[in-house]
Amino acid sequence: MGMSSATETLCGQAFGAGHQNMMAIYLQRSWIVDGITATLMVPLFIFATPIIRFLGQEEELAVKAGPISLWFIPTIYSFVVSMTTSMFLQAQLKNLIVGWLSMASFVIHVFLSWVFVIRFKWGVNGAMAAVNMSGWIMVVGQLVYVIGGWCPNTWTGFSNAAFLDMFSILKLSISSGVMICLELWYYSILVLMAGYTKNATVAIDAFSICLNIYGWEFMVYLGFLVAASVRVSNELGRGSAEAVKFAIKTILGITTSIGIVLWILCMAFGNRMAYLFSDDEQVVQSVSTLSIYFAFAILINSVQPGRFRSADDILKEIVDVVAARLKGKAINRLDSIATGAGLQSTVAYVNLGCYYGIGIPIGILLGYVADYQLKGVWIGLMSGVVMQSLILACFVWKTDWDEQVRKASERLNRWLVNA
Template sequence: MDDKEVEERFAAKKDDDLKTRVWIESKTIWRIAFPSILSRVTSFGMVVVTQSFLGHIGEVELATYALIQSILVRFMYGILIGMSSATETLCGQAFGAGHHHMMGIYLQRSWIVDGITATILAPVFIFATPILRLLGQEEELAVAAGPISLWFIPMIYSFVVSMTISMFLQAQLKNLIVGWLSMAAFVVHVSLSWIFVNKFKWGVNGAMAAMNMSGWIMVVGQLVYVFGGWCPNTWRGFSRAAFFDLLPVVKLSISSGVMICLELWYYSILVLMAGYMKNATIALAAFSICLNINGWEFMVCLGFLVAACVRVSNELGRGNAKAVKFAIKTILGTSTSIGIVLWILCMVFRNQISYLFSSDEEVAETVSSLSIFFAFAILLNSVQPVLSGIATGAGLQSIVAYVNLGCYYIIGIPMGILVGYIADLQVKGLWIGLMSGVVMQSLILGWFVWKTDWDEQVRKASERLNRWLLKPPEEANESPFDA
């Protein structure tokens, strides 16, 4: 056999080995990502379905709901999902390191921290009307927002339980149950919305009641799964240990909260700015429809954010830097491919999308004029969340927070004001500003991930886990249900 044949066989074997590795990694990624996508798409779908029913009640109801959902709910949701991502980091790394008993303690600590946070911020919904007046919104919209905003308070508390349990389960690759529960809740939500709004004619109250009932159905299902013995290694019952070492969790939660909040509030500020434009009701309705379409697709990308976070945190917990880098490449390739497909679909159906949410021709025309812009935003969504997930898995949320601050608030919002108001492109200008911030963020995070020393991150993860490690109850001669 000559040297050329040896080289060819070696190259073929290497290619086969690479294909096997990609196949194994892809199966692991989809095992995490698919349930998360199913869960997030259906959960966000409840918001979109509610908007659709309200949009056919009236334009004022649609614009008011969009204002509350895009500003107040995003404000609260950003804080809670950010605080909860500390659970994602800690549980993922603990599972990778084999510290299974600590995962239940981390979950309980997150309930304490997030529950207190939700209670502190609940008055935002109670005083929605004066807050929106203070922000300079139209009087009709501010007054209509008062009754609707109160319906979001029980939903916020459902977020506290649901988001943390989802992160607890996905870290141990048991999040398929979350996907199926979310799907069931979505089906219930569509059915209840149709019955309450179309049959019983309960209007706005019927639509909001359906959303709350559906959300809590999912929470009850998750609690039954965790408490019912399906997580025997990671849930050992309630423990006093949950009340100790809360400060480090709060610090990591705050870093996570700032990272997510700066991103979600960025969109909220742009919606707020749309409320100051000519014909604010139409501008708000059209901009919110585009944001919700973009947000619904973003839920697919968040599935890959979750996969990136879990894979990176698990492998860092195991101490395998090479596996971290290979997982990053595979996830980015998969997510980008799906983003291209969705971009094509959005371009093809761009003139028909708006009629799912409103029959108003002026709103439909405005949405169609924005379609090309949010098609490219959808393409960007396939990359940026994965990069954020990589940072979350490594516990580097504070760095991403600074990146978000610079890209969104120093570049994106000023650009939106400049093009939207000074150049008088109105809603188009706001969307151009939105995209400029996301493009810059993606470039910086991509460079950051490429330059990260993952061997150093393995060492830091090991130090963090060992510092917070407690002995299992059986080793500490303590009852696991010691409350």
């Protein structure tokens, strides 16, 4: 996911600058880089059992996870094509076809899951087979659309130019990948930390329920932040500051409004939302004790349009406009807008410091030393997120927008080749 955002950055800026012939080359370079990365990851899936055992998990869990992990090998290779191609299509505003293909893949996935798991009783193997088949159907649909002639201006065929200047795309892809990994691993580590609290089974259940709902609401913002990142990339390439300002004000206004509504709902029904997942009263009670912290996590997340795609130097002029309206509210949702500029490594460093230098240590201190248990772990989680928001807001405030336009132009001209 992170490495594919490099495709989004480059293709978005190329489309905005009118260098549409370069978009196919960027896409093919991303396939090469991501494909090599996926291959390097394969041993993690092959040796999942000893790795999980090394992390101190129960032996039964480690043994059962081994065969399941092998099913994910075809999945990661499908991601190589599907994620990069989705970025390629979104960068040229072909969001509708991505949506239709995703819907078709989802419907097929549900049907195959019912057939394999319910009808044929294949259990986990059937579920994973459905995942792989539906995922590769998505890949085939995307390739047919792109290569089959529906992108005549941006798909110019396979080119040897894809193998040129690989270091630049590799550097951007790695920084993007690290940025996202630091984000996702943060939540995974916190779940692992919950496993060491008192009554660990209930704690993990409660924490996972909160993270699931947290992930659901983030999917809403994910759509908006993709739109923000693509639009900023396009306008960076085009050099239109006013259009970027309008896009950012719109995204921030919409996501903040949605966040306020969800915050109110969480405050009102926080003691009951666990019943969506479990009827265990201990789990329900544990989730209820987290509901206030969880509600504020939802609110903070909504005014943060882009942690997931984030990255670079967003513009002093934009902040001049937005900050006048937001006056001190977290503006971290600007980090996805930043991805459109191309400095993912900046947010990678911010994520490293905020999540692992602040969030996790605070979670350990409050959860175990101060004995706040699950509450302490969750407060630690939010401490890292809040600090990330503040740092990126300051970063955005000091960014020179004109300089970003110049950098985008230089990047595009440097990587421009005759396809």
